[in-house]
Amino acid sequence: MTMFTRREIARAAGILAVGAALPWSDRVVAASAAPPAPDPLAMVAPELREAARQILAIGKQMPPMSANTLPSVRASMARYEKPRLPDVPVKQHRIPVAGAPDVSVYVVNAQPGVIRPAILHAHGGGYVTGWAALKVPALQRLAKDLDCVVVSVDYRLAPETTYKGSIEDNYAGLKWMHAHARELGIDPHRIAIMGESAGGGHAALLAIAARDRGEVPVVFQALVYPMLDDRTGSSRTVPPHVGQIGWTAQSNRFGWQSFLGQQPGGPNVPAAAVPARTVDLSGLPPAFIGVGSIDLFVDEDIEYARRLIDAGVATELLVVPGAFHGFDSVADSSLAIQFNAAKRNALRRAFDTTGQAPTRR
Template sequence: MSASRHLVDPELFGLLETFPQLQLSEAILPLMRAAPPRSFSFGDQGASVLSSRRSIAGPAGAPDVSVSVHVPATATTNRGAILHIHGGGYIAGSAEANAPAHRVLAEALDVVVVSVDYRLAPETRFPGAVEDCYVALGWLVANAGEFGVDAARIGIMGESAGGGLAAGLALLVRDRGEFALAFQHLIYPMIDDRTCTHPDPHPYAGEFIWTHQSNIFGWTALLGAAPGGDDVSPYAAAARATDLTRLPPTYIATGALDLFLEENLDYARRLTRAGVPVELHVYPGAFHAFQFATDSALSKTAWLDSQRALERALKP
């Protein structure tokens, strides 16, 4: 019997029927990756946006990193940029799957969107993925002029595991001090491996889409060890960071039924106590990845909230 179905926004029921309930394993992972990618966007497809693929030098001793670049066709020298990091539990997903949404964002906000194809787990363990994202961000900063971008107006964004990588990347950028971020924009971010081992799990969160079992598999794949250990780096699990000062203004959105609800709420609370400006949204009746139900009022609201926050964060 379902513990939380009665709490789900009725307009999201249809989405649940399209998501198979999988027991993730290394055996099923190739089939999961080979399935047609899911994508979502709201509005037009950004017809005036120029899209391309670039290959950039990877971290020392690692392969090159591929990125998708979406640039509004109008010429300028003063637009902002977003480095986007895709979701997929650290084990799946791609930059190209998000291209429709990125083209819409690029056109609507007159912003450059660069999305990075980082190396996936378990083939590549931590810190491979976050280091791939770091070099992609460095490339965007170094080449800002080519795309008409003001290097002082570059932020990072991600959903789920992409939000976790964005949060870890923000810590890495702060600590290395090579460049600065204008903001971090985190959509139901996967930021705490200790959720897998919490002695008192939320009784209603995490029943749908990304479950407790999925979470254990994803974190184990990334870390190469069981989650919840004493030596997990904050660059892998940002909630492990003890110092959250000097991080950029932060947007966090999550669902009231998302497995990551409590880790997201706690991160937002701790950020505010560290003096970081935080905008927090919790959507009632929403489970993980609810925004794929693009016809629902809740998903449309979440998209508009996100877009308006990005617009504010990108202002000169």
């Protein structure tokens, strides 16, 4: 079992607090006009409250996010990169993207000559920050545990690139790993897609793109507290106890506006950019969706799972009581252990559907 020091919790909390401190740049609310704010800790699971306190404290010290402050916020996240595992290989590649600059991918645990399942991973960061290298140590542990290959795409961020560019970056990564399956030791028929937060949104969009384009088979999508609906926190309000820690409604509006290139929540938002606005979910790969009960995304994630089930897509939904956005990365709690175990077990089952074990070519 991995144990975290208070310093490590604070560092991880700092990443989440970037999101908690993303108020809408034009938002001005008179204190006298607002109703009394609920205690943000009231609904937090007891074992997560210390981490939640640190996230809230750090969030109060962060400057408002805007186009002007975004570069400094991105730069500050470099301090949270952790050492890589020495026994799990990682290699960076530059791969082509149709009509766009090449994109970097990190290939974790490749072993030529062995046929193993693989995961295409998209990192989180509200569509506006984060990068693939930050998640490499965690992906090394996942790849080692599942005996698989992981390819993580360093897709272009918003607002410099809207959804059209980053979707193509991730799709290029999926096509590349499928085309190079033999040299990477990948079974081309056992490729899953996974992402956290905005990465979960990208994973959902990628599953839809793969279905529609019909070039790469995808066996599974693991969506970890995915960011799926631009209407959350804009045209659709959430209960006052939801979305107070880790990622807020104000943060969500900034992220979606940057990603869409227009105001979120309106009737003219393109469905191609928003998984929750996709009308037809039939024919998508089986899914795992996990989210906390006080995460800003809880309602949209539950609704997306319901719609997948109604469309005939085998779907596992896990809602963790008293868990906020990103809770599994900031505290070594029993809830986080159970959550991550459920995610891994879902991937194992997906990889075992072919009845194949890793074999030598």
